[in-house]
Amino acid sequence: MSKLRFRISMSLDGFVAGPRQSVDDPLGIGGMRLHEWVFPLAAWRAPHGLEGGEVNESTPVVEESLANVGATVMGRNMFGGHPGPWDAKEPWNGWWGVDPPFHHPVFVLTHYPREPLELEGGTTFTFVTDGIEAALDRARHAAGGKDVALAGGASAAQQYLAAGLVDEMEINLVPTLLGSGERLFEGVGDDLHGLELVRTVAAPMVTHLKFARR
């Protein structure tokens, strides 16, 4: 069966976003520091339409995380914009412009119904109002035998982790402190539901910790 694979960058003190997230500061204050390791990489630049870049120990980890993914699930907060019902006049269409880097179906967890949003390059956002399991079922179906990526944010990840639905988890541990913000492991209890550390990769600016069921 296709796996639900989750990857996220987390600070040494456990935060995956800084405080005071907003449209102007979607990762919260200081949150961009969690992602500085990835931007120089050719493996990250290519799917974003950029040439050049570095190759280092993180490269195979990033390539692996992008390979064999047929659909994505994400929370409403990661899709972004504003809380509450969707604005019909000026609809929020995500952070990623007209050609988002997903290039496959994306399922957005939300309490508020909305028609699917089809953008360029094969990315379609479908809004799911009946919970995390329904969203995962639909994503699995859409993935056509490939895996499903769980993109975040913290709240969506916590729900899938607590329910034991995550099959693989790559924590990109960034050796810095944010001090405050959104913690990944908040309210998920003390059970990793069989996920064990199966690979550690030391790279410049980040340590990759891969968890899977043995």
Place this chain on the structure above:
Amino acid sequence: MSKLRFRISMSLDGFVAGPRQSVDDPLGIGGMRLHEWVFPLAAWRAPHGLEGGEVNESTPVVEESLANVGATVMGRNMFGGHPGPWDAKEPWNGWWGVDPPFHHPVFVLTHYPREPLELEGGTTFTFVTDGIEAALDRARHAAGGKDVALAGGASAAQQYLAAGLVDEMEINLVPTLLGSGERLFEGVGDDLHGLELVRTVAAPMVTHLKFARR
């Protein structure tokens, strides 16, 4: 100058002790899970007077952490026993029996004065009531040119980290969740005071992350 070196085992969700620490459960509920990686090691067993044991990727890390240490600083909660003034009739003499594994001077941060406690094997506990810097000064003097180990617990570590007094930090990251308890990085802000990740060691059951000033 002699360094202040701090090592501690921390769960993936950032806890260094479980909830409800007590005399019966000094590491809190589940806290022992943070230390299971170290007990099988010959490098841990030898200073505790035990023969045999394993040698693996953690061995040089543990040996390094024990080498060139001339004194230790710890918080009152790590020394343990009970809160408040010392019990003169039945004094708490630490968790470690008559021959503690330190074998050098140990300085205990406390609000309550007490005469020094001399135990077997070269371990003397001195109780310091005038703050973390005074305790560090006394430990450095006692260390005779060697380094000072910061043993914990969380509160003492947080004070030294927030003050920027830690020169080296080894986080033994254990790939498990405790879910609750004492977090290491709580109230220390977002500043590592120049500490950078300088070494990552992947070992069975633990990932060692060494921080130092470059």
